[in-house]
Amino acid sequence: MDIQELVRLVEGKLVGNVDFFSIEGFSGRFTFLNDAHTGDIVVRHWIDSVGVAMAFKKNIACLITQNPKGDAIEMAEKLNFPLIITDKIELANALALSHAISKYSPNSTNIIVTGTNGKSTTSHLIYHILNSSGFHVLTNTDSESEFNTLIDPMVAKLISDEVRKNGELDYLVIEVSEVQGWLGKLMKNHAALMSEAIKPQVGVITNIEMDHVGLVNSIDDVFNEINEVPKVFEDGICVLNYDDELVMRLNAKNPFYTSMSKMNCLNAVYFDEGAIYYKENPILTVDELPFTGKHFIQNILSAIAVCISLDIEMDCIIRGVKSYKALNRRFTKLNDEPLIYDDFAHNPDGIKSTISETLKLLQNNQKLHVVCAIRGSRGVEINQLNAEALAESMRDNIELILSSSNDVVDNLNWVNEEEREVFFNVLNENNVRYVHFDNLKDCLSKVYEKADKKDIILLIGAQGMDPAESVLNEIK
Missing domain, CATH: 3.40.1390.20 (HprK N-terminal domain-like)
Structure with a gap:
């Protein structure tokens, strides 16, 4: 060169x-x-x-x-x-990634995971199954979500560092953002560009929902950003969420399906009547899963589908799923009395799914306190959609508390007046009662003090809720 x-x-x-x-x-x-x-x-x-x-x-x-x-x-x-x-700095970062793989990991089997929700959990679970099976694996998904974007040469650096320190890799598991941008400008075809650089033998497309509003302005825009990804697999296998209508519009040469309902085909894993099935045989019961929320089971199905596609022994897959420990802020339990769960629900689909799953845990006379961090410096549109998702999810036994988290965010995540105003307006228009706090510590202190020991507190949101666990430890 x-x-x-x-x-x-x-x-x-x-x-x-x-x-x-x-x-x-x-x-x-x-x-x-x-x-x-x-x-x-x-x-x-x-x-x-x-x-x-x-x-x-x-x-x-x-x-x-x-x-x-x-x-x-x-x-x-x-x-x-x-x-x-x-x-187009993305071209340089794609080149860096491609070159690093070609030079340092030319013989690895490469897996990509993209889609709107569930990328990190799916990637990390695949990594865990392969790692616990004795393979040398590298992933860009970590508990702090520091490396799971490809807008800089970090993953190229991680690959070269890992191989030089510990030898050749058997597998690369790379999380690829379905939509990406910089300073409000869309990096068009980012997912396909980065996937092509990785040259995956197997890939996952989890779902297609609205997020990154401003970079994209419609669900069709999101679909168009993901539409080219299956083409990079050539003869490889593409794991598709059968339950997602838009995912099923993608043209994949060798699809492998996942579903939360029974499927009568061999190239599928599905969940039915309390168990995960492959080729009509139950392989894991719901009691053996590391988490049981619907969207998390979908992530487990995708990870199992990938490992089956890689010809990993079923005993290794089952053992890997059973021993998996979830990433931070993936419906993580932080307290027992009251029960406090923390989840990285930060877009409409994630908010609705997480609240719905939490409501299933409520028993008689219990109240659910939903504490949501408004997304700072992410635009009016995504906050409007998130507020609409909250309004749609409200029930009589839910109390809603909002935080701008001014005390814990930097200037890149500061909630501006327009974002706060649109959030309030949507809730007011839907007659949803709420309380708002400027600071996260004040917000969590009040909720923790007010909640009965038998209640459930659900913490949701992106960067504004990330420090919640440490703030709660100070309060308690």
Whole structure:
């Protein structure tokens, strides 16, 4: 690879030294500036003159950026340092991922998981089943959700670091966002672009629902972002949620189905009458599952389908499912009296599903306290949809409490006045009673004090509810 080929692949423009970069000078690693060493390539969404000077001092092969700030270009020219500027930084990150897999993990079997909900749980469960079966596996899904986007070279770095430290990988399990953007701009065909870079032998499409409003403005937009993904599998297997109408509109060459109802076909796993079935044989009862909510069982079905497609022994699959421990904030129990559950329900489908499943746990004279964090800096549209989902889910035995979580979020997750106002307006128009707190600690203190020991408290929301467990520990 020479620099002109690199420029062509990322559809970029080169400034600085056009003769510096050659295949001998490239270490084979795409990474971050702070982590970079001689011969590495750094990919950054933006860079300024200080960053260019640091890259020059580190003797890296070149920099790729979408947004050169201040005197970055002038500094590159002054230092005679190669700086590539592209309008599509996603091309650079896809190239980084593809190159890392080709160089460090050419013989691994690669699995991708995409869709609106359930990606992290499905990915992590597949990882656990394979890992507990004795295979060397890497996934970008972790308990803190720090690595499960592909808008930077982190996963490429993780792959190179892991292989150099612990040897060749048997499997890669990569979570791929169904919709992705940067600074409010859609990265069109992100899911297909990243999936193509990974070259998966097996993939999962969990469901297609509205999220990332603003980047996409209709369910058709979401469908169009996912529609191209099955085409990258070639002769591989694509696990599809049979219960999702839009997923079933996708054209997959070798589909494998999952369903919450009985299916009369061999290429399917399904849940029926309290058990998971494959080829009409029960393989796991509901009492053996690590969690029993409907959407979580759907995730389990997808993970089992993937492992069957990989020819993993059924005993290993069953043992892996039974021993699985859920990721943080996946209907995690935080307290017994009152019962407190915490879930990363952050879009309409997730909100409705989680409240519905929690209501099933209520017994006579119990009340459900739903504590929801408004999504900060995510736009009016998604907050309107979330408020509508809450309004639709309300029952007489539910008390609704809202938090803007000003005390625990940074400026990237701050709830602005328009977001708060649309949330309130939707609830008021639907005659839903609620209480709002600016700060999460005040919110949780009040709910914990007010709830009876026999009640259930459900915490839902994205970043604004992430610190809830530690805040509750302070309160208790």
